[in-house]
Amino acid sequence: MITALAGGVGAAKFLSGLVKIVSEEELTIIVNTGDDIEFFGLHISPDLDIVAYTLAGIVDEEKGWGIKGDTFHCLDMLRRYGYETWFNLGDRDLATHIHRTALLRSGLKLSQVTKDICKRLGLKVNILPMTDDRFETWIETDAGLMHFQEYLVKRGAKDRVLGVKYMGMENASPAEGVIDSILESDLIIVCPSNPIVSIGTILSVKGVRESLRRSRARKVAISPIVSGAPIKGPADKLMSGLGLEVSAFSVAYLYRDFLDIFVLDQLDEKERERIESLGIKTILTNTIMRALEDKINLAKTVLEASRSI
Numbered sequence: 449m450i451t452a453l454a455g456g457v458g459a460a461k462f463l464s465g466l467v468k469i470v471s472e473e474e475l476t477i478i479v480n481t482g483d484d485i486e487f488f489g490l491h492i493s494p495d496l497d498i499v500a501y502t503l504a505g506i507v508d509e510e511k512g513w514g515i516k517g518d519t520f521h522c523l524d525m526l527r528r529y530g531y532e533t534w535f536n537l538g539d540r541d542l543a544t545h546i547h548r549t550a551l552l553r554s555g556l557k558l559s560q561v562t563k564d565i566c567k568r569l570g571l572k573v574n575i576l577p578m579t580d581d582r583f584e585t586w587i588e589t590d591a592g593l594m595h596f597q598e599y600l601v602k603r604g605a606k607d608r609v610l611g612v613k614y615m616g617m618e619n620a621s622p623a624e625g626v627i628d629s630i631l632e633s634d635l636i637i638v639c640p641s642n643p644i645v646s647i648g649t650i651l652s653v654k655g656v657r658e659s660l661r662r663s664r665a666r667k668v669a670i671s672p673i674v675s676g677a678p679i680k681g682p683a684d685k686l687m688s689g690l691g692l693e694v695s696a697f698s699v700a701y702l703y704r705d706f707l708d709i710f711v712l713d714q715l716d717e718k719e720r721e722r723i724e725s726l727g728i729k730t731i732l733t734n735t736i737m738r739a740l741e742d743k744i745n746l747a748k749t750v751l752e753a754s755r756s757i
């Protein structure tokens with residue numbers, strides 16, 4: 449059994465390569481829900497949807513989120529009615545949020561709703577939210593404290609980051625299956641996702657970090673940072689805002705208490721020695737995923753690396 453820890457776009461790209469070489473039934477994906485937000489009374493789970501849409505082959509590949517070919521008529525009308533419409537929810541995408549919210553209101557947990565959505569999208573992979581409890585990532589900036597989506601999408605990550613708050617962390621329990629899948633897997637893959645607001649949130653949920661340390665699985669992470677910059681997203685701004693060096697080494701350092709192998713880009717050979725000094729084995733490869741072939745090759749490298757120890 450394989451368990452992957454995932455954020456949004458970078459993770460989904462990698463996972464779309466992984467499912468080409470391992471069976472979906474063998475894979476559990478634990479997904480960040482710190483990006484979740486409510487709009488128009490609807491519960492939006494961006495990372496759960498990005499992963500599910502990507503694996504179902506319906507994601508807008510250019511943007512990495514939303515549904516390909518989607519239209520925005522509902523949002524246009526909401527704008528006319530005076531609503532804030534900076535978060536681009538497409539018409540088909542809205543159907544997912546309406547369905548999710550209706551099931552949540554009927555008393556189901558987010559993990560049960562996610563299972564239903566995945567089944568209806570034809571997926572056999574087990575996608576789990578990190579928690580069924582309310583959990584939101586908020587960013588402390590020089591312009592004030594704001595929800596992660598406000599920081600990223602509304603304000604274009606332009607504000608200086610002073611801190612990151614995981615709202616709800618104290619009371620959030622891992623969703624059913626999260627800890628068991630970490631403890632029962634042979635391999636745990638930390639996808640190339642933001643170490644602060646995607647993987648950091650998952651690691652902050654009660655018991656997750658500890659179960660990663662305890663699990664006898666081989667634990668492999670892929671660097672989301674290449675040559676001192678993130679492939680996508682604001683990881684550099686968040687890391688430097690927290691006083692961390694923006695480098696592959698820094699990411700490995702954040703996972704040092706449980707990680708066995710760190711896969712980093714071939715451009716980062718100079719980082720190798722420092723990472724190995726943490727007691728983590730390193731593998732150099734191409735981590736930039738443009739074509740499907742790149743995604744499959746990266747997944748193969750991760751599997752081969754995990755068998756080498």
Ligand code: FO1
Nearest residue numbers: 456457483494497513514534535536537601
């Ligand atoms: N990202 C944007 O940059 N702009 C958007 O308007 C936007 C809308 C959106 C709608 C649904 C969804 O599932 C994701 C969406 N995203 C959008 C992506 C999202 O904000 C982030 O990429 C993830 O939360 C980070 O993993």
